[in-house]
Amino acid sequence: MTIKKLFTVSALATALMLAPATMAAPYSDTPDTQRQMWPGATYKQSIPSVKDVLGYNTGDRITSHPDMLRYFEALAEAAPNQVKLVKYAQTWEGRDLIYVAIGSPEHIANLDAFSENMNRLADPRETSKADAKKLIQSTPSSVWLEHSVHGNEISSTDAAMMTAYHLLAAQNDPLVNKVMDNTLVFIDPLQNPDGRSRFIANYYSMVGLEDSADRLSVDQNEPWPRGRSNHYLFDMNRDWLAITQPETAGRIDALNHYKPTIVIDLHEMGGDSSYFFVPSASPINPHMQKAQLDNNDLIGRNNAKHFDRFGFDYFTREVYDAFYPGYGDSWPTFYGASAATYEVASTRGMAYRTTDGHVALFREPVQKHFVASMATLETAADNREKILGDFYQYSVNAIDMGKKDDERTFIIPATTDRAGSHRLATLMAQHGVEVTQASEAFKACGNRYSEGAYIIDTAQPRGRFVKTTFTQQVDMSADFIKEQERRRGRKLRDQIYDVTAWSLPLLFNIETVSCDDGLSVKGSLVAADDKLKGNVENADASVAYIVPWGDAAAGRFLTAALREGIHLKSADEAFTLDDKRAFPAGSLIIEVKANDGDIQQRIEGIAADTGALVTGVDTSWVVDGPSFGSRGTPRMVAPKIAMAWDSPTSSLSAGSTRFILERQFNYPVTAIRSDMLASRNLNHYQVIILPSGFYQGALGERGAANLKSWVNQGGVLITLGSATAFVAGSEAGLLDASMEYALNQDGMSPDETADHRGHVDGSLIKDKSHLIQRIENEKRSPDYVAGALANVEVDQEHWLTAGVNPNVVSMVVGNDIYAPIKLDAGKNLAWFKGGDELLASGYLWKENQKQMAYKPYLMYQPSGNGMVISFTQDPSSRAFMDGLNVMMLNAVFRGAAHATPYR
Structure with a gap:
């Protein structure tokens, strides 16, 4: 007995040190016959299965990035004439991104010619209709399958491995034979390795004796920031427009090279749903063409045929639209592809108990994505010439419409x-x-x-x-x-x-x-990699070098100079030298005598690296505006910047803000746990940024008091978007501003305060609209706005807006609207325009538009030796509002220059 107990404990300890798949597998002990993803299929022994390479059956474990690579490398080695593996990018954390091309030996041998032909078909200026017809007759159709752009949407990567295996190993399968004869298949098995690795590390570090299907279990609830986003916490499915991340850039380059005619982006959705595929929901982008949508209908119908055969539920035309052009399923439509999103109910682990009591297993979404992929490949093969013809006609139509x-x-x-x-x-x-x-x-x-x-x-x-x-x-x-x-x-x-x-x-x-x-x-x-050229005029200047402020190149120059320890100032106002040369507010001044003797070489080097324009001057005599020695030209300091990180911070806001400062302007940011702001000594930092988030519960009065003490001692506190709600109002006492309720409709209802018997005064309800008014909460937030662009007017007479255009545009999301800050407390330095001028683009509810008019966008409140700077909307959103970067840089660097901490 004693010996047996010791052995059991030892076995458990060994299991804990082994691969996670050996630890918990109550849902992995079904017979092999039930694991078959394509019933009735027989497979060649010469092509290695997932189990052959990785030691487990498809769907019995969440495959890691290294194991995924290992498997596709094994397929490429086993079938070199049918598989080409290409590394197309590398993540911030150094993980390789790959795609594989799978096809007949002839198609793989002619892959370069295929790329050339697709690019010829994509340009009717160079390819006549007769030549296009010949190309269409001889060119295979092509499908690009994108998997797991959201790292915690885990099933599609394993489905990608199953799809590749089935295409290469299935014997005597008419569908596979048809696909291989007519179609080139491109598989991007894992678009977000960093996020997936984060998810898997968390999941397998938390799993216990058995995988839990309980939606309340730690297995089913990821910690901040979750695995959805990449290293810089970007939702990369929204990055196809701004192309800020290396993963996105690599994918776009690959798609531009091959221009596949069908692109499918495979996702996961809530675990209580079924499966979504095209047709898409409304609205549809009006610049998409009817033929593309018709082809999506063909794809959906064939998917439905296979789902009916397998008994899988599905839905179409709901939730997932095709309006924004910056998704992985919409961007390809604008070179002529037919593209779509597929969404499967997620298990977010090995098992998930749905609301009706069904325990969904990980292999189920894997199989559904695999079946949908095969159905789509069949559609591409069956409609090869039609789809290629529509692809060519798309460009013909685009050129014709452009001319008109x-x-x-x-x-x-x-x-x-x-x-x-x-x-x-x-x-x-x-x-x-x-x-x-x-x-x-x-x-x-x-x-x-x-x-x-x-x-x-x-x-x-x-x-x-x-x-x-x-x-x-x-x-x-x-x-x-x-x-x-x-x-x-x-x-x-x-x-x-x-x-x-x-x-x-x-x-x-x-x-x-x-x-x-x-x-x-x-x-x-213009080429994508063209570099902005910097220049130094009068490089051997005897007095100073001046960098006009107001664009990203000047911002990069500033951060580079600060990191190199160069002594420089910044003018709060525009100024004119004695020789009549004028410079805008915010311009950087680097005085020769205040720096080392090699300052000329350093200035020239930074200008070349950043693309900035620099003017050397031989006089400091200013005839208009602040002189170089004025208090209106404070010295710029190299601030130590801290940023709230971890719950309750919005991971997307934190990631994009950090990315902008670190990767677009090459300045380091220290991420600190949000709860540390409540109690720790913050005096090491000159600037603290609160990205969007809901900090009231996490920081509370203690956190507000600690931040207020730090601000009074000379700190610069910057709040973005919803973080402004924490500092605003009397509870925190950091910003003397208040969020507004929705506009009231005066006199719409009688007093409804109940008496001691629980009765209220009688009233008349005249019609249905009056009923809706009566049941409306008197104090409620404005209606939520999905995301529109609004015009913002900027005060031109404050150092915080130096170099910022008088009019800028910001994304507006949510329902936060603030009353203006009073003059005795601070200043409203940017505000939404009024009336018909407010909406720049998109759609705003008319009540929101009316209430937002002239309400603050940027507020400033001095406090002791420091200050609070608050944006009522998040200027870092998706890192695609480049027009607001100067305003953000001013908040960070000019704010630090104007604070007066005890030194």
């Missing part, structure tokens, strides 16, 4: 925001759009433009993408909007899935001009 469009040509003038214009132009080139930079002055659209302007003609294959990303307003259908207003009137939740606006020129705060002109201007095509 009132906004045929978009021009980005050579403006003072060189960095923003350059970033926008190269971003469009990265998307695959043809962008020309003029090498001479030219006249167009009724104006004259100087050399350096960028020109985009929509009469090109990517013209529809230009239209949907450059046009100020892309409308949802009138019927859809009418239905949302009806639902809102009934106090039902609206059906708007995501943002309703995304105009890139507005997000970048870049002026563009459009007209129906077709231009022929001397210039050169």
Whole structure:
């Protein structure tokens, strides 16, 4: 007995040290016959199965990134003439991203020719209809399957391995044979290795004696920040527009290379759902073509046929729309593909108990994604020529529509925001759009433009993408909007899935001009990797170097100079030197004598690295504005920045804010646990950022008091979006501002305070609308806004807005609206415009638009030796509002320069 007990304990200890699959497997002991993903299939022994390589059957364990790589490498080794494995990017944490091309030996041998032919089909300017017809007859269709862009949506990676195995190993399968003869299959098995690795590490570190299906168990509830996002906590399914992450950039480059005709993005949704595939829900982006939507209908119908055969439930035309062009399933439509999202009910682990008591096993969503993938491949094979023909016709139509469009040509003038214009132009080139930079002055659209302007003609294959990303307003259908207003009137939740606006020129705060002109201007095509060129005028200046403030290049120069220990100042106001040269507010001043003797070489090096323009001056005599020695030109300091990290901070806001500072401006940020703000000594930091989040419960009065003491001693506290609610109001006492309730409707109901018997005064309800008014809460928040772009006016006479344009645009999400801060407490330095000027793009409820008018966007309140700077909306959202970066940099660096901590 004693010996047996000792052995049992030893065995358990050994199990804890072994792979997690040996620890807990109550749902993994079913016979092999029940594990078959495709009943009746027989497989070649020459192709290794998942069990052969990894030691477990498909669906019996959540496969890690290294094991996924190992398996696909094994397939490539076993079938080198049918598999090509390509590394296309690397994550921030150093994990490789791969895709595999699978096809017949002939198709794989001619993969380069396939890419060339698809790019010929994508450009009817170079390929006639007759040549296109020949290409269509000889070119295979192609399907790109994208898996696990959200790292905690775990089943599709294992489904990807099953799909690859089935295609290579299935014997005498008519569907597989048809696919291999007619179609090239591209499988991206894991789009987010960093997030998945985070999920798996947490899941298997928490699992006990058996996997728990209980939705309250730790197995089913991930800690912050969860595995959905990548290293910088980006939801990469929203990153296809701004392309900020290396994973996204690599995928876009690969898709532009092959231009597959069908692209499927495989996701997971709530565990109590079933399965979603196309047709999509409304609204549909109006710049998509009918043939693409018709092909999606073909795909959906064939999926339904197979799901009926397997007895799988599914739904279509609900929840998941096709409006925003920055998803993995919508971006490919704008080079001509038919693309779609698939969503399967998630187990978020090995098992999940649904509300009806069913215990769903991990292998179930794996199998459903596998079956849907095979059904889609069959559709591609059966409709090869139609889909290729529609692909070619998409570009024909795009060019024809561009020639007839009132906004045929978009021009980005050579403006003072060189960095923003350059970033926008190269971003469009990265998307695959043809962008020309003029090498001479030219006249167009009724104006004259100087050399350096960028020109985009929509009469090109990517013209529809230009239209949907450059046009100020892309409308949802009138019927859809009418239905949302009806639902809102009934106090039902609206059906708007995501943002309703995304105009890139507005997000970048870049002026563009459009007209129906077709231009022929001397210039050169912009490449995605073109570097912004910096320059130092009068490099051997004897007095100072001045960097005009107001764009990202100047921001990068500032952070580089601070990190190198260069002594520099910044002017609070615009100034003019004795030689009549004028410089804007915020301009950086680097005095020669205040720095080491090699300052010229250092300035030239930083200018070259950052793209900044620098002017050397031989006098400090200022005839207008603050002198170099004035209190209006404070010294810039290199602040130590802390950022709240961990619950209750929004992981998306924290990640994007940190990314902007660290990766776009190369300045380090220290992430600290949010709860430490309540009690720890914070004097090591000059700036603390609270990203969006709900801090009241986590920090409370103790946290507010600790932060207030730190601010009074000279700290700069910056709040973004919903974090402003914590510092606002009397409870925290950090910001003398209050959030507003929704507008009241005066006199709509009698006094409904119950008497001692529980009765209220009698009343009359005249009609249904009056009933709705009567049941409305008198004190409620404004209706939630999914995401629109709003115009913001900026105070031009404060150091915190130096270099910021008088008018900027911000994304508006949620329902936070603040009353203006009083003058005796602080200042409202940016506010939403009023009336018809407020909405820049998208859709806002009319009540929100009315109430938001002239309400603050940026508030500033001095306190002791420090200050609180609050944004009522999050300027870091998705890191795609480049036009707000100068405002953010001012808050961090100019705020630190104007604080007066005890030194």
